[in-house]
Structure formats: C-alpha cells, structure tokens
Amino acid sequence: xxxxxxxxxxxxxxxxxxxxxxxxxxxxxxxxxxxxxxxxxxxxxxxxxxxxxxxxxxxxxxxxxxxxxxxxxxxxxxxxxxxxxxxxxxxxxxxxxxxxxxxxxxxxxxxxxxxxxxxxxxxxxxxxxxxxxxxxxxxxxxxxxxxxxxxxxxxxxxxxxxxxxxxxxxxxxxxxxxxxxxxxxxxxxxxxxxxxxxxxxxxxxxxxxxxxxxxxxxxxxxxxxxxxxxxxxxxxxxxxxxxxxxxxxxxxxxxxxxxxxxxxxxxxxxxxxxxxxxxxxxxxxxxxxxxxxxxxxxxxxxxxxxxxxxxxxxxxxxxxxxxxxxxxxxxxxxxxxxxxxxxxxxxxxxxxxxxxxxxxxxxxxxxxxxxxxxxxxxxxxxxxxxxxxxxxxxxxxxxxxxxxxxxxxxxxxxxxxxxxxxxxxxxxxxxxxxxxxxxxxxxxxxx
Amino acid sequence: xxxxxxxxxxxxxxxxxxxxxxxxxxxxxxxxxxxxxxxxxxxxxxxxxxxxxxxxxxxxxxxxxxxxxxxxxxxxxxxxxxxxxxxxxxxxxxxxxxxxxxxxxxxxxxxxxxxxxxxxxxxxxxxxxxxxxxxxxxxxxxxxxxxxxxxxxxxxxxxxxxxxxxxxxxxxxxxxxxxxxxxxxxxxxxxxxxxxxxxxxxxxxxxxxxxxxxxxxxxxxxxxxxxxxxxxxxxxxxxxxxxxxxxxxxxxxxxxxxxxxxxxxxxxxxxxxxxxxxxxxxxxxxxxxxxxxxxxxxxxxxxxxxxxxxxxxxxxxxxxxxxxxxxxxxxxxxxxxxxxxxxxxxxxxxxxxxxxxxxxxxxxxxxxxxxxxxxxxxxxxxxxxxxxxxxxxxxxxxxxxxxxxxxxxxxxxxxxxxxxxxxxxxxxxxxxxxxxxxxxxxxxxxxxxxxxxxxxxxxxxxxxxxxx
Numbered sequence: 001x002x003x004x005x006x007x008x009x010x011x012x013x014x015x016x017x018x019x020x021x022x023x024x025x026x027x028x029x030x031x032x033x034x035x036x037x038x039x040x041x042x043x044x045x046x047x048x049x050x051x052x053x054x055x056x057x058x059x060x061x062x063x064x065x066x067x068x069x070x071x072x073x074x075x076x077x078x079x080x081x082x083x084x085x086x087x088x089x090x091x092x093x094x095x096x097x098x099x100x101x102x103x104x105x106x107x108x109x110x111x112x113x114x115x116x117x118x119x120x121x122x123x124x125x126x127x128x129x130x131x132x133x134x135x136x137x138x139x140x141x142x143x144x145x146x147x148x149x150x151x152x153x154x155x156x157x158x159x160x161x162x163x164x165x166x167x168x169x170x171x172x173x174x175x176x177x178x179x180x181x182x183x184x185x186x187x188x189x190x191x192x193x194x195x196x197x198x199x200x201x202x203x204x205x206x207x208x209x210x211x212x213x214x215x216x217x218x219x220x221x222x223x224x225x226x227x228x229x230x231x232x233x234x235x236x237x238x239x240x241x242x243x244x245x246x247x248x249x250x251x252x253x254x255x256x257x258x259x260x261x262x263x264x265x266x267x268x269x270x271x272x273x274x275x276x277x278x279x280x281x282x283x284x285x286x287x288x289x290x291x292x293x294x295x296x297x298x299x300x301x302x303x304x305x306x307x308x309x310x311x312x313x314x315x316x317x318x319x320x321x322x323x324x325x326x327x328x329x330x331x332x333x334x335x336x337x338x339x340x341x342x343x344x345x346x347x348x349x350x351x352x353x354x355x356x357x358x359x360x361x362x363x364x365x366x367x368x369x370x371x372x373x374x375x376x377x378x379x380x381x382x383x384x385x386x387x388x389x390x391x392x393x394x395x396x397x398x399x400x401x402x403x404x405x406x407x408x409x410x411x412x413x414x415x416x417x418x419x420x421x422x423x424x425x426x427x428x429x430x431x432x433x434x435x436x437x438x439x440x441x442x443x444x445x446x447x
Numbered sequence: 448x449x450x451x452x453x454x455x456x457x458x459x460x461x462x463x464x465x466x467x468x469x470x471x472x473x474x475x476x477x478x479x480x481x482x483x484x485x486x487x488x489x490x491x492x493x494x495x496x497x498x499x500x501x502x503x504x505x506x507x508x509x510x511x512x513x514x515x516x517x518x519x520x521x522x523x524x525x526x527x528x529x530x531x532x533x534x535x536x537x538x539x540x541x542x543x544x545x546x547x548x549x550x551x552x553x554x555x556x557x558x559x560x561x562x563x564x565x566x567x568x569x570x571x572x573x574x575x576x577x578x579x580x581x582x583x584x585x586x587x588x589x590x591x592x593x594x595x596x597x598x599x600x601x602x603x604x605x606x607x608x609x610x611x612x613x614x615x616x617x618x619x620x621x622x623x624x625x626x627x628x629x630x631x632x633x634x635x636x637x638x639x640x641x642x643x644x645x646x647x648x649x650x651x652x653x654x655x656x657x658x659x660x661x662x663x664x665x666x667x668x669x670x671x672x673x674x675x676x677x678x679x680x681x682x683x684x685x686x687x688x689x690x691x692x693x694x695x696x697x698x699x700x701x702x703x704x705x706x707x708x709x710x711x712x713x714x715x716x717x718x719x720x721x722x723x724x725x726x727x728x729x730x731x732x733x734x735x736x737x738x739x740x741x742x743x744x745x746x747x748x749x750x751x752x753x754x755x756x757x758x759x760x761x762x763x764x765x766x767x768x769x770x771x772x773x774x775x776x777x778x779x780x781x782x783x784x785x786x787x788x789x790x791x792x793x794x795x796x797x798x799x800x801x802x803x804x805x806x807x808x809x810x811x812x813x814x815x816x817x818x819x820x821x822x823x824x825x826x827x828x829x830x831x832x833x834x835x836x837x838x839x840x841x842x843x844x845x846x847x848x849x850x851x852x853x854x855x856x857x858x859x860x861x862x863x864x865x866x867x868x869x870x871x872x873x874x875x876x877x878x879x880x881x882x883x884x885x886x887x888x889x890x891x892x893x894x895x896x897x898x899x900x901x902x903x904x905x906x907x908x909x910x911x912x913x914x915x
Contacts, residue, residue, distance in 0.1 A: 036711070043792060044537035050520060062494070069520045076491070081498045088570045090492040120537075144834070145712045145757040146890075180833055187714070189833045223909075226680040249644040256490045257593045258629055260636060293697040331606060337495055375840025376860030376911065380629060382637045385859035385911035387829070387838035392758040404836050404910025406862050408679070445862075447677035 003144075006167050009159035012054055012075055021057040021097045022079070022161045026050075027334040032120065036127035036147045039303040046161035053334040056080040060091040062384035066335045092345065094320040099162045101325065105290040105297035106281045110170040112198035115151055123149050126175060126204065128359040133208035134177050134192070137398065140422065141215050145178035145189065156334070158295035166295035170258035171197050172286065174429060176205045188221070190214025195286055195429050207329075214368065218389060221285040221401035229409060230364035230419075233391065233440040235426035235434025237345070237367050242432040245276065245411060246342035249303050250329075251318035260382045260412060261309060269309045270415035275305040275348035278329070279314065283342035287431045293330035293338045301327050303345070305417075315340045320422040350421040357422055365394040365402060365444065382411040385445070405446035409439075417441050451606055451616030453478045454504070458524050459608040462506070463548035466531040466760070467610055470540020471515075474548070475609040478504045478522065479789040483592040484565065488598065489579035491585075497771060505789040506530045509771070510538040518790045540745055544682035546787055550614035554569075560737050560880055561620050563649040565609055573598050573788065576652060580626050590672065590750040591665050592735065593629035596657075600649070615749040621740070621895065622651040623884055626661045634675040638858075639667025644884030644895070646742040660719035667843050669823070674855040674862075677912025682821035682892035684861060684908040685847065685874075689882040690825040691897020694905075696800050696887065697828035697837040698843040699723075703757050704783075704795040707832050715763065716836040723763045724869035727805050729876035730758040732767055734782050734798035740884035740897040741798035747792050748784035757780045757800075758869075769795045787892040791894065797887060799897035805875025809902035811872045814850040821845045821852050822861070822912050827885070838911075850895035856912065863908040876902035 005026045012024035028050040035042040052075060053058035053066040063086030067078045151173035158166045177194045192210030194203040233241065253259040261269060270276075280289045280298040292298050292314050302310050313324065315330035315338050330338035358366065371387035378384065385408030392399040409417070422436030468472035480502040503520040503902075504527055515537025518778055519530040543900055580596040599622070606616040622645030630637045641663040643844030645651050687695055701711040709716075715723065724730075727884045743752050748770045756764050768776075769784030772795060785796035813821060826840025838860045845852040881899035 023907075037512070040511070041513045041537075043516060045516040045518075045792065047516075047518045047790065048517075049790060052835075064495055065498040067499065073522075074500075078500075084569070085496040088486075088496045088574050089494060091490055092494075143711055145707075145710055178712075180710075187711070187833045189712070189831060196579050205699060215479050257631070258636070335499055337497070360461065363620060370830070371829045371836075371858045372827075372838035372840060372862075375825075375829065376838065376858070378638060378858040380636050381858065382635070383857045383859060385913070387836065387860055387862045387911070403834070404862055404864055404909065406679075406860055406909065407678075408911050408913045430463070444681050444887055445911045447681055447909070 005018050005155055005157035006159060006165060007140050008070060009157045010133045012079055013159045015076065015079055016161045023055040023097050023158065024157065025053045025158050025334045027154065027156040028070065029152050031150065031152040032123055033150045034124050034127040034148060035129050036131045039128065039239060039430045041124055046291040050077055051334040054078050055337060056082045056086045057097060058086050060095045061086045061089045061095055063089060063097050064191050064337050076110060087268050094317055096158045096316060096320060097162045098164050098296050098316045098326065100164060101296060103297040103299060104163050108281065108283045108288050109196060110283065110288055112171050113200035114200060115153060115171045117174060118199050130177050130204055130208060132177050134211050137212035138209050138216050140181045140183050140219065141179050141212050142182040143180045147177045150174050159346060160295065163296035166291040168290055169412035173199055174298055175202050175204060177207055177211045178213040179220055180216045183219045184221060186200055188215050190218065193429065194396045217391065218403060223404045223443055224365065224402045225370045226445050228441050230361050230445050231439045232364060232366045233439065234366060235424060235436060236367050236428065237370050237427050238437045239430060240370060240431040242276065242345050242371065243430065244379055244434065246341060246345050246378050248411065249312055250340040251312040251322060252312045252340045254312050255321055257320055260380065264309050267309055268307045268327040269308040270304055270416040273350060273421050274304060274305045274307050274415060274418050276345055277302050277348060278342045278345045280343035282426050285433065286427055286429050289343060292328045293332035296326055296328045298328045298343060313342065339431030343429055344431055345434045346425055347421050349423045349425055349435060350406055351423060352420065354422045354424055357420060357436055357438050358398065359394045362395055366391045366393055366398060367407060384411060385407060408443045408445060413444065414439060451604060451618065453604060454522055456614065456783065458527065460548050460550055461803060462527040462531050463608060463610050464546065465528050465536050466506055466508050467546045467548065469535040471510050471535055471538055474601045474609055475507050475607065476504055477550050477789055478606040479603065481601060482566065484573065484574050484599065486577055486598040489498055491581065492810065493574050493577060496574065501530040501788060503789045504530060505791065506534040507792060508535045508538040510540045511537045512915050513869045515791065516792050517725060527545045534574060535779050546610065548610050549612060549770035550564050550608050551612050555588045559646045565649050566602060568649045568874060576624065576657050580657045583658040583661045584628060584665045587665065587670050589665050590630050590632060591628050592631040595627045596661065597625045599623045605747065606686040608748065613749050615745055619646065619743050621646050622647050623830060624657055626664040628665045628668040628671050628898065631755045632672035636671060637668050637671035639671065640662045641667065642883050644712045644740050644893065645738045646740060647738050669811040670855050671857065674857045675846045676914040677856040677859045678820065678914050679912045681907050683816050683903045683904055683906050684910065685816060685821045685902065686900065687821065688902050689822045689880040689899060691903060693825040693828050693839050693885065694802055695802055695900065696797060696837055696898050698863065698868045699730070700797050700800050701830050702832045702835065702865055703766045705766045705768045705794045708766050709772060713832040717767065718763050721763055722751055723866060724759050724761045725872040726761040727875050728758055728761050728869060728872055729803040731756050731802045731803065732797050735799055736799045738897050739799045739881060746782045746784045746785045748780065750780045750782045750784060752798065753782045765794050767797065785894045787894055791892050792802045794890065795887065796894050797896050798857040801881065801899035802901065802903065804877045804901045806876050807876045809876040812902055812904050813847060813852065816850060816904065820856065821847050830865065836862065837865055838862045860911045861908050865897040868905050868908060871906045872903055874904040878902055
C-alpha cells in the first residue's frame with residue numbers, strides 16, 4: 001500500500017546526524033474533478049500531487065521545511081533547509097517528536113478501491129446527471145452555479161528517528177451542486193451534496209433535491225425585526241459552530257492564554273444537554289483517521305460531558321508542556337508543523353427528533369445557513385455574530401423564509417443556553433458532525 | 448528586464464503541440480516555481496522558521512465550452528507530455544489536428560520595483576524582526592498577556608506559454624508582517640491584530656517599523672477591554688479609511704466578476720450602463736498599483752495587469768474578465784485571470800479594488816451622524832453574489848453618539864445587501880488610504896488582494912450585535 005511512501009520517509013530519517021531528531025511526513029494524492037454546466041463538461045481536472053515535510057529538532061530548537069515533490073534529488077535539500085532553520089528558532093525544553101506510546105491504532109475502513117475502478121466517463125455522468133436532476137426538480141430552479149463530482153485518493157506516511165512509523169490510505173468522493181431559484185425577478189441559492197468513500201455511497205437524488213429545496217424555500221424571504229428569541233440550528237449550522245467550540249478546546253490555545261476555557265476543567269461550561277466527543281476512530285466520520293499528524297494512534301476523547309469540561313486536546317508539544325500524554329490530536333499537512341485540534345467531533349444525540357423539537361416552539365427561527373464565521377467569530381473573547389438565513393417557527397410549525405439578519409451571542413452564553421440536542425447526527429464533509437440544536441435565546445439583528 | 452525561463456522554449460512548444468493534438472482550440476502551459484518563508488514567534492519563543500517550495504505545471508486544453516486540466520510537479524519533458532496528454536484527453540475535439548505551436552517573444556518581466564530580494568536577506572535578520580515586535584509590546588505597561596508575530600515572504604516565478612504563440616513570465620515578490628495580541632482584563636480576553644503586506648522585497652522593512660505595527664495591535668486589544676456589546680439592528684455605519692475596501696470587495700466586487708455574471712449568479716448581471724450606486728461612487732480594480740498586495744505585471748494567463756473602472760459616478764461601466772470569458776464575448780481580458788497555484792485553473796479575480804476619494808471632511812461625516820457605528824478596522828467578509836447579501840466583520844469599532852466616537856464595541860459582523868448598500872452611500876471623504884493585505888477566497892482558491900477606501904458612510908446597514 002503505502003510502503004513506497006514509508007520508505008521515502010525512512011530514508012530521510014536515516015540521514016539524521018548525532019543529537020538530531022528527524023521526522024518526515026510524505027503524502028501523495030490523486031484527484032479528479034468534473035464540473036458540468038448546461039449539459040456540457042465545463043471542466044475536467046485530473047491530477048496527482050505529492051509532497052514532503054521535514055522537521056528537525058536539535059538542542060530543543062525546531063526547524064521545518066517542505067517541498068511539493070518527492071523527487072529523490074530534492075529530499076536532501078528539504079532536510080538541509082529544515083536543519084538550517086532549526087538554528088534560528090528559540091530553544092524550547094518541550095520541543096520533541098512523538099515516541100511510540102503503546103496505544104494501538106484502530107483499524108478503519110476508509111479506503112475503497114471501487115473509486116479507482118470508476119472510469120472517467122462515469123464520473124462525468126455523475127456531474128451531468130446531478131445538474132439535470134437539480135434543474136428538473138422544481139420549475140423555479142432556473143439554473144445552477146456549479147454542479148460537480150470530485151474524488152480523491154490520498155496516502156501518507158510518517159517516520160521519525162524516535163521510532164514512529166505510520167501510514168494511511170483513504171478515498172473519498174463528493175457530489176456538490178449550487179442551484180439558482182427564481183421567482184418574480186428574485187433569485188435565491190441553495191446547495192446540496194453527498195459524500196462517500198466510494199461512488200456507490202453517493203446519493204445523487206438527495207444532493208439535487210436538497211439544493212432545490214434550500215433554494216426554493218428562500219424565495220419570498222424577508223428581513224426579520226431585531227429581537228431575542230429561541231433559535232434552532234440545523235445540523236449543517238451546528239456543525240460549523242462545533243468547529244469554533246473545538247478551537248477553544250485545543251491545549252495550545254489554553255497554554256498560550258488564548259482560550260476562554262482555560263482554568264475551567266471540571267466546571268460546568270455548557271448546559272447538561274451538551275456532550276461533545278472528538279472521535280476520529282469512528283468510521284462514520286468523513287474525517288476518521290487511524291493516526292494523527294505526528295503518527296500516534298487516534299483515540300476517542302470526551303471533551304464535554306453533560307455540560308462539564310473534561311479535557312483539552314493535546315499534541316506531543318502541548319502534552320509535554322502540561323505534563324500529560326498526547327491525546328493523538330496533532331493536525332497538519334505535509335506543508336506545516338503539527339498544530340492541535342479536533343478531528344471528528346460530534347454531539348451525543350438527545351432523545352427527540354427535529355420535528356418534535358420544533359413543535360415545542362411558539363416563536364423562533366430555524367437557522368439553515370450562516371455566513372462570516374471567519375470574520376464575525378472571535379474564539380478568544382467568545383464574541384460572535386454571523387450572517388444567517390432560515391425559516392420562522394410559529395406555533396410549532398415551520399413558516400415564512402427569513403434572510404439578511406445576524407445571530408449573535410457569546411460562545412460561553414450560547415453553550416449554557418442550549419435547551420436540547422436532537423436525536424439526529426449528520427456526518428458532513430468537515431471535522432465535525434451536526435445535530436439539530438435548540439438554543440433558548442440568541443440575539444437576532446435585522447430590521 | 449530579466450529573462451524568465453523555468454522550462455526551455457522548445458519543450459514548451461512540444462508540450463503545446465501535443466496538447467493540441469486531440470482537436471483543442473486552445474492550449475496553455477502554466478509553469479510556477481514558488482519559494483516561501485514563514486517565521487513565527489509566539490508565547491515569547493521563535494517557534495518556527497519554515498521554508499517551502501512548490502514547483503510544477505498546470506496544462507489546460509479548451510475545446511468549445513469544455514476545459515481539460517492536468518497538473519504535475521514533474522517538469523521534465525516526459526512529465527509535461529504526460530500532463531498534456533491527460534488534459535487533452537479530458538477535452539477532446541471532433542477531429543485530430545496537427546498544429547505546430549511556435550512561441551514568439553521571450554518570457555520577460557520588469558521587476559525593477561523590487562530592491563532587496565528576500566532570499567538574499569539572512570534568516571537571522573528576519574527572526575530579529577519578530578523579537579523586536581515581541582519585546583516592544585512586552586516592554587510597555589499595557590495589560591497584554593500574549594503576543595504572536597509572523598513574518599512571511601514569497602518569491603513566485605511564473606512562465607506562461609499558449610497555443611496562440613504567447614510566451615511570457617513574471618516574478619512576483621511579496622513580503623508581509625503581522626502581530627496579534629491578547630489583552631486580559633475583568634471582562635475576559637480581547638484581541639488586536641495589525642498586518643502589513645506589500646508586493647515588494649525586504650525593503651518593506653525600510654518603509655515600515657515593526658514596533659509600530661506591534662503597538663497598533665496591542666493598543667487595539669487593550670482598547671477593547673472596555674468594549675460594550677455592539678448594538679443590534681439597522682443604523683448608519685461610518686467606515687474609516689483603508690479597511691473599508693473589504694466592504695466593496697464583498698458588496699459588489701465579486702458580483703462584477705464575469706464568470707458569475709455569465710451564469711446569472713450575480714445581482715449585477717445585465718446592469719451595465721445602469722445607475723447601481725450613489726452618484727459619488729467610483730470603483731476601480733487596478734492590478735498595476737506598484738507595491739500593493741494585489742499587484743502583478745501579468746496575470747496568471749499572461750495578460751498585462753490593467754486599471755479597470757467598474758463603477759463611474761454611480762454607473763456600472765464594466766465587469767472584470769479573464770481570457771475564457773472575454774473570448775466568448777469577443778473582447779480582451781481585463782487582466783483579471785488569476786489562480787492560487789499551478790494546481791488550479793484560472794478564473795476571474797479581483798486585484799486591488801478601491802473606491803476613489805470624495806470631497807468631504809472625515810470628521811464632519813462623524814459629527815454629522817447622531818447615532819451609529821464607526822468601523823476603524825474590518826475583518827474579512829463573505830457574499831452571496833446571487834442575492835447580493837454580504838457580511839463583513841468589525842475588529843475595531845466604536846459607537847457614534849451625538850456626532851462623537853464613544854465606547855469601543857465588541858467584535859461582530861455587519862450584514863447588508865450589496866445593491867442597496869451602494870445606493871445608500873451618502874458621504875465620501877477625501878482621506879483615501881489602502882487597507883491591510885488580504886487573501887480573497889473563491890471556489891477554494893486563495894489569492895492576494897488589496898483594497899482601499901476613504902472614510903465613507905452607509906446610511907443603513909444591519910449591525911449584528913447583542914445589545915438591545
């Protein structure tokens with residue numbers, strides 16, 4: 001499988017000099033992307049990429065370099081650069097590479113060879129068919145912005161002079177469509193997608209109808225007035241908020257004084273309905289992975305249980321600094337040094353389904369999409385406001401569409417204000433899954 | 448002028464000839480060799496000094512409306528031919544053709560504007576800048592509890608050859624520096640950030656003082672310790688000079704990109720020649736602005752950067768174009784065909800987008816506002832071009848009460864609708880400035896962009912705060 005990559009990684013680590021620790025991360029992927037537009041192939045991309053990142057630690061000083069190639073002649077140059085760079089960083093007693101910690105990695109089935117067997121012509125058909133189905137799903141759908149099929153097979157390997165050997169291979173494919181709906185010169189957009197490890201898992205009908213539904217139900221939308229009220233986050237939206245919450249639970253943020261949850265271990269930081277687990281060993285997660293970015297086995301980490309903050313996520317460096325063990329939470333690409341972060345978070349599901357949750361609300365808003373998470377959320381102070389779209393909930397029923405408003409609170413307050421989590425879990429193409437979440441009170445800013 | 452040759456002309460000609468064999472109407476080889484350096488200081492330590500190199504080729508073949516694209520890190524003749532074959536098999540014409548491509552001109556670009564190439568500067572000098580920024584903040588009495596500083600430079604050489612015989616190239620050198628601080632007080636943590644970036648070499652640090660950058664970031668964080676929750680709802684918003692460009696980038700910049708126009712995925716489709724903004728609004732996109740973050744000599748399709756007037760005195764004059772979209776309309780590219788790297792297809796992108804100066808006095812604009820919000824520094828933004836709804840973040844903002852700036856307010860987003868916001872601009876000052884360096888994301892590709900504005904007022908935007 002990835003034996004060629006691990007050999008390259010081992011070769012680089014074998015060039016180590018006395019007193020040096022060396023880590024090599026080697027990655028290769030092949031991808032196909034097909035875009036359809038008006039019944040034709042708009043573009044077809046086929047490509048292979050590869051790269052190597054080398055970390056050298058000597059006398060507590062770390063250097064790093066990468067190159068987007070695996071050509072043998074360049075590997076030594078990357079190592080030399082990394083070694084040279086190490087001379088310019090500050091000595092840090094906690095710097096060091098991972099060492100085998102005895103935790104066995106679980107065996108995940110994240111590679112499916114069916115993807116490799118799929119002829120390009122069928123990939124093209126997926127994109128064309130997705131456009132066709134989306135256009136025919138509702139007469140108000142007047143066009144699409146894009147309809148695409150993408151797939152990727154990626155392999156990576158890590159070797160270190162401290163005894164780490166890991167390799168992985170995974171496959172994934174995705175259908176994604178953005179639909180345009182029009183009615184009386186008003187245009188609205190909606191997206192739909194489907195993901196899988198192999199083409200057989202793709203649900204083209206669902207991707208098309210989701211895009212159509214999302215676009216058409218926004219037609220006729222108006223701006224709500226400003227008020228504080230109960231808000232329901234749909235899974236797509238709650239997953240994005242979980243990413244933000246995940247940021248605050250990185251030990252790097254905590255140790256560097258950038259987490260609003262520092263010093264709060266063991267405290268109730270969220271409502272009792274809120275239990276957050278980061279479990280990259282759960283093969284249902286699209287981002288499931290056997291090993292982390294430093295080659296250690298991933299593991300199930302319970303971050304918040306019944307509202308109580310249980311732990312932070314660690315890589316090797318944060319663990320040493322905090323005198324703890326790594327939680328297998330190093331995240332990185334070959335082009336970067338390891339950071340710390342969530343890999344596959346989800347909420348423990350509640351009892352009731354989304355329809356029942358909405359039934360209990362007299363006046364509220366179901367939020368279906370948010371914008372500006374990168375610009376309006378400050379994960380250090382906890383302040384947030386994001387642009388939003390959704391549907392009014394009136395007397396327990398979904399009602400008129402709303403747009404051009406924001407929802408705002410602080411992360412601290414929002415977690416406490418969670419009333420209930422639905423029994424649904426949607427696995428999405430990101431490092432978090434989503435559930436329907438009811439929040440007692442958020443500020444809606446509109447007209 | 449200096450010659451740029453990553454791959455020999457003869458090999459490029461062979462590659463293009465091969466790429467055209469399956470009946471393509473156009474083929475292009477884009478070669479890139481990019482070196483970058485990043486140095487990070489955090490928590491008092493120089494954490495890392497990183498070097499990266501990305502080198503490869505992207506080959507596209509166009510047949511009718513279909514583009515075949517392949518990229519490779521293998522720049523040998525065999526590697527290029529393999530990619531050419533992959534791209535041309537993806538875009539296949541009706542008949543085999545036998546076109547010999549011959550290139551004319553030579554790849555050359557003018558980089559006389561660069562004084563000191565970053566790779567000629569020692570690593571220790573770069574690291575010293577980080578330490579200076581850190582020490583400057585730590586030596587003050589300010590309640591700052593954390594400092595992170597980042598230095599970055601990149602040296603990107605591109606070479607472009609196409610089946611129309613074009614052979615050209617460019618060197619793009621960028622340098623940047625940023626500082627982020629955390630201040631701590633009774634109300635918790637607050638953050639402040641300042642960044643500078645220019646399409647210049649290491650001489651950037653003759654033009655700016657990193658200690659001033661650091662103090663700006665620190666003061667921004669400290670000011671916010673006394674901040675109050677932002678108001679909630681519609682009100683006048685005054686945007687300070689420089690950073691306001693983000694507003695235009697989102698409110699209408701993306702909506703004026705020809706690829707979105709063509710798919711009717713923009714509210715500005717079909718509006719050319721119409722009044723789309725207040726009469727005092729003139730908006731320009733200009734890739735030729737020497738030193739600015741979105742500056743280049745040629746775009747990633749080999750067309751010269753140019754100054755394009757998008758809106759003149761409120762009237763929509765033109766959209767932005769890349770080669771593909773321009774060809775369809777029988778016109779020339781406006782020099783807006785850009786791509787993140789050789790791994791990406793080019794598309795229509797902004798360069799340096801700015802609103803030209805008006806006549807008014809900035810202080811008077813504030814004094815003339817009874818109640819509202821003054822945004823001194825904007826964060827990023829996002830837009831749905833089809834509906835025109837956009838958001839942008841405020842990372843330094845104040846309440847305006849009775850014509851005066853009063854309390855600092857907490858971070859959050861503002862939301863508005865592009866076409867409406869353009870019409871609602873009711874004051875533009877004479878204090879034009881360019882803003883901070885930005886990275887614009889579109890379809891998963893990030894490219895460096897600049898923007899600028901004078902002080903201006905939008906009479907009504909929705910501020911997404913929590914105070915009621």
